[in-house]
Amino acid sequence: MKNLRNGEFFGQINEKLDFDGLTITDTEYTYPYVDWHYHENPYFTFLLQGNIREGNKKEVYDCSAGTLLYHHWEDAHYNIKPDLFTRGFHIEITENWFEKFHLPKDLAEGSHNIKNPVIILLMYQIFKESKLNDNLFELNINQILLNLFGRLSNVKKSPEKSLFGLMRLMRSSTKVLRKN
Template sequence: MERLSSGEFFGLTSQKLETGGLILTDTVYTHDYVDWHYHENAYFTFILTGNVIEGNKKGKVNLSAGSLLFHNVQESHYNIKPPGETRGMHLEVQSHWIKEMCPDVELKEGSCEVTCARTKILFYRLLRESKMGDDLSSLGVQSLVMEAIQPQFSRSKESGFRPPWVNKAGEFLHDNYISPPTLKEIAAVAGVHPVHLSRAFTKYFGCTIAEYIRLLKVERAFSLLSTKGNSLSTIAHCCGFADQSHMIRCFRAFSGHTPVFFRQLFKI
């Protein structure tokens, strides 16, 4: 079984940025099939355009634009690329960086798909920062990575207890953000009183319910930007925004830039 060293991926790598134990690569996948292999470092794969199928010990997972996958160190897998261009950004995290920056965490075993909308938007911002190419890029990358990956590690010194209603509310909003439910409907599904839901939601999600719904809309819009032929007005409609202007305002609020700015990044 082949072992890939730091910064090495199958395909055509157009950019590699290394900074203090973090390695970012921007790669176009050129192989229709990649046999079983593993990587030297733990890393994240973020699909920017296209599709890829990854197989591992647990089975297969279909990844499309906007999908984010975490691989623990030396986790073996294989890849199948459907027809069309597929491009991915990889974030490798070397062991010495983890020990220095996150000494009280343990990496999750195996491979797992990351579904958190906030984390995915941070990875889009990470792509933007990696393209800045100035003397602040390393600082920007380090800061964004710290913010993005902390929730993905299981802490060994903290219980991390989350009441069952938290996941119920989150899943319900994930399934219904295009036509948002009322506060009473969310509370009924979660099994808690609307007052408790309103007060406690920010503690577990880091924002209000309304802000979280906007976040889900923006994350979905990001994934549609890379598809050719999708106009901004079409994307806004598909994601449940009032109109294109509403989507642009939300984009700026969560990412700091407009949809057009990020659409250009996908073409670089």
């Protein structure tokens, strides 16, 4: 099974941005079939055009434009692309990014087909910011991605793992430290 390093995806990478522990790619899928593989970092795939079937050990997703998937690091999966132009937007997130913002790398484990329209809209905003590429795009993308993870973790059943739960824990820990 192939392990893809940071920034590696199957297909033609048309644009690549690297900053602050994020690797963002705009990729045209050129392979009709990609065998089982995994990535060394967690990442989002946002399908911009076309269709693709993506399978993992638990589920198979039939994806069309607008589909947003999240894969935790080392989650094995495969891809099947029909004979149709298909393009995806990826955000790969290194451990350094999670550490920089004091977030656990396992904030969202597993593979997920994200259907929450607010989270999908946030991904559209990240895509737009990456294309603007102005003086503030890095700051804006980090801010939107933090918002996205906060909303994604709130969707989960266990509030103690949510970003807001972590923030409450950090505030209460800070108060305890200040008293001592």
